Amino acid sequence: MTAYWISTYKEIIDEAKLAAYAKLAGPALVGAGGTFLARGLPEQIYEAGELTRTVLIQFASVEQARSAHDSAEYQQALAALDGGAVRDLRIVPGAA
Template identity: 75%
Template sequence: MTAYWLSVYREIFDQAKVDAYARLAGPALEASGGTFVARGLPEQTYEAGEATRTVLIVFDSVDAARAAYDSPAYQEALAALDGGARRDIRIVNATS
């Protein structure tokens, strides 16, 4: 079943580290089968109203998304991020 990886950047502390992470993370996640669906700041917010960077990636399954996170290439990207941001990452099944 299709799964979605949702990253919400709660706070960015070091933009240079976020940029270094992004240069490595995009190719790593795509090589693991991920397809970027959306990324950037919201065009509109409701309720909590948090205008924070959000990334949505689709994978073939929850297992594929987990494997992407655990992959050596993505772990290298995380090392580059090195505390440059506080994020919330969730992997959820698509509904049928």
């Protein structure tokens, strides 16, 4: 079952660290089978929505998304981020 990696950036603390993270994270996640579907600021928000950077990545399964997160390549990206942002990251299974 398809799974979605959803990451929202509550606060960006260090732009340089975020750039270093992005340089490593994109290739690591694509290499692990992810497909970027959306990334950036919302064009419209409703209800209790927040104007925060959001990233949506599709994986073939929850297990594949977990493996991508736990991979050595992605862990290097997280090390580069090193507190440069406060994020909410979740993996959500697709609807059946």
